[in-house]
Amino acid sequence: MSVTPDAPAPVVVRGGSVAIGGRPILRGIDLTVEPGEFLALLGANGSGKSTLVRAITGLLPMAAGSVSLFGTAYADFRDWHRIGFVPQRSTASSGVPSTVWEVVASGRITRRRPFLPLSREDRQAIADAIDVVGLGDRASIGISQLSGGQQQRALIARALAGQPDLLVLDEPAAGVDLANQQALADALGVLKARGATIVLVAHELGPMEPLIDRAVVMRDGRVAYSGPALGARDGHDHHHAEGSTHDHVPHVGSPFDGLGGGR
Amino acid sequence: MNDFLSLFSLPFMQRALVAALLTGLAAPAIGTFLVQRRLALLGDGIGHVAVTGVAIGLLTGASPTWTAVVVAVLGAVLIEVIRERGHTNGDVALALLFYGGLAGGVLITGIAGQGAARLQEYLFGSLTSISAGDVWFTFGLTVVLLVTTLGLLPQLFAVASDPEFARVAGLRVRAYNLLIAVLAAVTVTVAMRTVGLLLVSALMVVPVATAQQLARSFRTTLTGAMVVGVLAALGGLLLSAALSFRATVAPGPTIVLLALAMFASTWPIGVWLRRRRRLLSPFPAVESTSHTVTDEHPHEHGQACGHPAVPHEDHVDYVHDGHRHAVHGEHYDEH
Ligand SMILES: Nc1ncnc2c1ncn2[C@@H]1O[C@H](COP(=O)(O)OP(=O)(O)OP(=O)(O)O)[C@@H](O)[C@H]1O
Ligand SMILES: [Mg+2]
Ligand SMILES: [Zn+2]
Ligand SMILES: [Zn+2]
Numbered sequence: 070m071s072v073t074p075d076a077p078a079p080v081v082v083r084g085g086s087v088a089i090g091g092r093p094i095l096r097g098i099d100l101t102v103e104p105g106e107f108l109a110l111l112g113a114n115g116s117g118k119s120t121l122v123r124a125i126t127g128l129l130p131m132a133a134g135s136v137s138l139f140g141t142a143y144a145d146f147r148d149w150h151r152i153g154f155v156p157q158r159s160t161a162s163s164g165v166p167s168t169v170w171e172v173v174a175s176g177r178i179t180r181r182r183p184f185l186p187l188s189r190e191d192r193q194a195i196a197d198a199i200d201v202v203g204l205g206d207r208a209s210i211g212i213s214q215l216s217g218g219q220q221q222r223a224l225i226a227r228a229l230a231g232q233p234d235l236l237v238l239d240e241p242a243a244g245v246d247l248a249n250q251q252a253l254a255d256a257l258g259v260l261k262a263r264g265a266t267i268v269l270v271a272h273e274l275g276p277m278e279p280l281i282d283r284a285v286v287m288r289d290g291r292v293a294y295s296g297p298a299l300g301a302r303d304g305h306d307h308h309h310a311e312g313s314t315h316d317h318v319p320h321v322g323s324p325f326d327g328l329g330g331g332r
Numbered sequence: 333m334n335d336f337l338s339l340f341s342l343p344f345m346q347r348a349l350v351a352a353l354l355t356g357l358a359a360p361a362i363g364t365f366l367v368q369r370r371l372a373l374l375g376d377g378i379g380h381v382a383v384t385g386v387a388i389g390l391l392t393g394a395s396p397t398w399t400a401v402v403v404a405v406l407g408a409v410l411i412e413v414i415r416e417r418g419h420t421n422g423d424v425a426l427a428l429l430f431y432g433g434l435a436g437g438v439l440i441t442g443i444a445g446q447g448a449a450r451l452q453e454y455l456f457g458s459l460t461s462i463s464a465g466d467v468w469f470t471f472g473l474t475v476v477l478l479v480t481t482l483g484l485l486p487q488l489f490a491v492a493s494d495p496e497f498a499r500v501a502g503l504r505v506r507a508y509n510l511l512i513a514v515l516a517a518v519t520v521t522v523a524m525r526t527v528g529l530l531l532v533s534a535l536m537v538v539p540v541a542t543a544q545q546l547a548r549s550f551r552t553t554l555t556g557a558m559v560v561g562v563l564a565a566l567g568g569l570l571l572s573a574a575l576s577f578r579a580t581v582a583p584g585p586t587i588v589l590l591a592l593a594m595f596a597s598t599w600p601i602g603v604w605l606r607r608r609r610r611l612l613s614p615f616p617a618v619e620s621t622s623h624t625v626t627d628e629h630p631h632e633h634g635q636a637c638g639h640p641a642v643p644h645e646d647h648v649d650y651v652h653d654g655h656r657h658a659v660h661g662e663h664y665d666e667h
């Protein structure tokens with residue numbers, strides 16, 4: 070899809086608020102993502118990045134405000150094939166073994182009709198998506214036999230298989246080694262060049278940094294900064310030791326979240 | 333033996349065989365999705381609730397098959413709603429429903445003045461009670477079930493494997509989950525006459541567990557489970573018929589025991605297969621940092637030397653005693 074100057078913005082959030090279990094998490098979010106833009110969403114643990122991404126993709130209802138996708142209010146939006154989503158932690162449960170190919174193919178679901186078999190185009194898109202994340206030689210291996218970073222790459226391929234115009238990735242590079250982060254950055258670069266819009270949640274931009282058009286920094290459920298990426302030290306002091314794997318598990322009501330002396 | 337062969341000419345036996353074949357196809361098909369969603373015991377719950385449905389049929393004089401379908405579907409929807417809503421203590425709520433269903437069924441059957449023997453037919457299956465109408469009913473439901481599960485396989489797979497992703501992909505996750513629950517309820521009533529309500533769940537789960545031993549993809553698990561299901565259902569039915577010359581044997585237990593025997597016999601194969609796959613999966617292509625040569629090597633590695641030859645970049649490594657030995661000219665390298 071090529072970018073036309075007056076194409077509707079892929080994501081518009083106006084006065085967005087989200088509450089989980091009655092507790093306000095996001096307040097007064099205004100965010101517009103322009104067509105073809107590569108937006109990085111940054112912020113400390115628990116600042117609401119995943120919550121915002123889940124509100125944009127409709128997984129969480131808005132308590133107030135509105136979301137519209139490609140110019141259509143969320144409630145009326147039906148062009149699901151235009152959106153690709155890579156969740157932070159997969160909700161995947163695997164009581165039955167499934168192969169990398171099967172998992173990636175399930176991402177093609179947005180472009181398939183019920184009761185019809187895969188078309189050649191579908192198969193091609195699935196194979197391309199697997200190649201892009203460098204799992205070509207492992208397509209027929211059980212997904213549970215892959216390492217954490219490889220599984221993460223399979224989930225990225227799943228989102229790519231639907232050939233989306235808007236790609237939303239929640240920490241896709243967590244647990245992925247530098248070489249594959251570079252491969253991921255190259256793949257995202259290709260998508261961007263094709264005109265796709267990308268929203269990326271990250272703690273470290275790493276090899277993606279040159280692609281970023283704009284950084285939005287979240288703090289305690291609000292947008293604290295929006296503008297050019299600031300380089301390595303961007304609005305929060307959270308650094309990984311080289312090579313350590315790190316789970317960003319959201320925690321409820323952590324005393325160190327900087328909520329102010331309100332409690 | 334002649335007695336056994338003459339069984340095939342008996343109309344009730346023919347009907348029972350057709351019913352068993354259909355059940356063996358349907359139960360594992362839907363069971364695969366239940367196991368995938370880690371709801372292996374859902375079929376069991378629905379089976380218990382359906383007991384009340386059968387009892388209502390016996391009490392009111394309506395066809396127990398139909399009342400069982402209605403009550404099982406209602407029960408399945410209720411279980412699904414409780415599961416979806418109740419984050420806390422969902423399993424306790426389910427357990428209450430199971431026991432309520434079984435107790436209610438036994439009580440109502442008693443009120444209806446029907447003996448335990450009548451209920452037993454539904455609890456553990458019965459060869460002789462299957463009418464021609466039942467066979468048609470089973471046939472119709474099985475066709476609906478197979479067309480839906482196989483036709484919607486990609487959608488059901490997406491929903492079962494990652495509900496959140498499926499929602500962002502625009503699938504109505506709740507509707508698909510309800511569909512699976514309703515299909516499971518239909519399967520339970522389909523299988524009621526052959527395996528019986530209390531053992532239905534086994535025919536949904538055990539073939540899947542068996543197929544999993546050998547398969548590594550979802551699709552092969554599904555087809556393998558259906559094959560195992562058909563073999564167990566037909567074999568168990570014939571076994572119970574053969575045994576029934578000497579004792580009263582309900583088909584349900586023999587079908588389930590046969591399925592379990594198939595699981596038990598594939599299990600060691602599965603363990604061996606998984607070990608082998610792990611052993612023989614290629615080593616990652618990482619540039620070696622040093623060149624370590626083995627000392628005097630006791631034997632020459634080759635195709636038939638008995639050591640696993642594992643692909644590694646453009647050559648193979650021979651694996652033994654925790655070493656990876658690669659041929660390099662006249663000697664072996666440690667890789
Ligand atoms: N399911 C939930 N129930 C209750 N509170 C939640 C839930 N999910 C998130 N929260 C709260 O919402 C806030 C924002 O969480 P969110 O997951 O959006 O953070 P994040 O910015 O993505 O952090 P991370 O970098 O760790 O991924 C946190 O304070 C957390 O306590
Ligand atoms: Mg997060
Ligand atoms: Zn050898
Ligand atoms: Zn080697």
Ligand SMILES: [Zn+2]
Pocket residue numbers: 629633650652655657664
């Ligand atoms: Zn050797």
Ligand SMILES: [Zn+2]
Pocket residue numbers: 623624625660663664665
């Ligand atoms: Zn050498």
